[in-house]
Amino acid sequence: QAQLVESGGGLVQAGGxxxxxxxxxxxxxxxxxxxxxxxxxxxxREFVAAISWNAxxxxxxxxxxxxxxxxxxxxxxxxxxxxxxxxxxxxxxxxCATGPSAPTGWGVxxxxxxxxxxxxxxx
Numbered sequence: 001q002a003q004l005v006e007s008g009g010g011l012v013q014a015g016g017x018x019x020x021x022x023x024x025x026x027x028x029x030x031x032x033x034x035x036x037x038x039x040x041x042x043x044x045r046e047f048v049a050a051i052s053w054n055a056x057x058x059x060x061x062x063x064x065x066x067x068x069x070x071x072x073x074x075x076x077x078x079x080x081x082x083x084x085x086x087x088x089x090x091x092x093x094x095x096c097a098t099g100p101s102a103p104t105g106w107g108v109x110x111x112x113x114x115x116x117x118x119x120x121x122x123x
Contacts, residue, residue, distance in 0.1 A: 002026045002112040004096045009117030012086055016121075020081040022096030022114055033101040033108035034079040035059070036070065038092035038119075045095070050107040051079060059107030086121045093118050 008020040022034065035050030049070040050059040058070060071080045079096060099111035 002029075002098075004098060004112055004114035006094065006096045006114045006117040009094060009119045011120045011122060014086060014088055014121050014123050016086055018083045018086065018119060020083065020094055020096075020117060020119075022079045022081075024077040024079075024096075024098055024112070029053075029077055029098055031101070032098045032111075033057075034072065034096065034098045035106060035108045035110070036068075036079070036081045037095045037097055037110075038090075039095070039116075040092040043092075047106045048094070049081065052101055052107065057101075057107060059105075083119070086119075088121055088123050091119055091121045 003026045004024050006022045012018050031053045033050050033052050036048040037045050039045040051070045051072050055072045067084050069082050093116040095116045096114040097110035099109045102109045
């Protein structure tokens with residue numbers, strides 16, 4: 001059974017930084033792309049960023065591209081989201097997801113999801 005566990009969320013002041021981590025286990029994730037999504041209260045879940053198995057392809061949203069770089073650990077079953085210059089519009093539950101790579105759009109077809117980690121930004 002695949003399992004994704006996120007960590008690193010919390011409360012931070014506007015302008016501050018957080019680093020989210022996600023560790024995948026329970027099956028082989030060879031060739032799977034890993035990514036991050038977020039969902040704020042009353043809003044739909046939205047894509048944040050994704051990274052391919054070999055980290056040779058990156059996918060991101062233009063509005064967050066420079067602030068939220070994504071990276072993959074050496075073990076490849078971990079993914080990180082470095083969140084910089086956090087803004088009042090960034091609070092949400094951030095979810096890690098993994099699945100087969102997709103040639104367009106998000107770059108990933110999510111098949112497994114983590115339970116999410118809460119990010120709160122104070123002004």
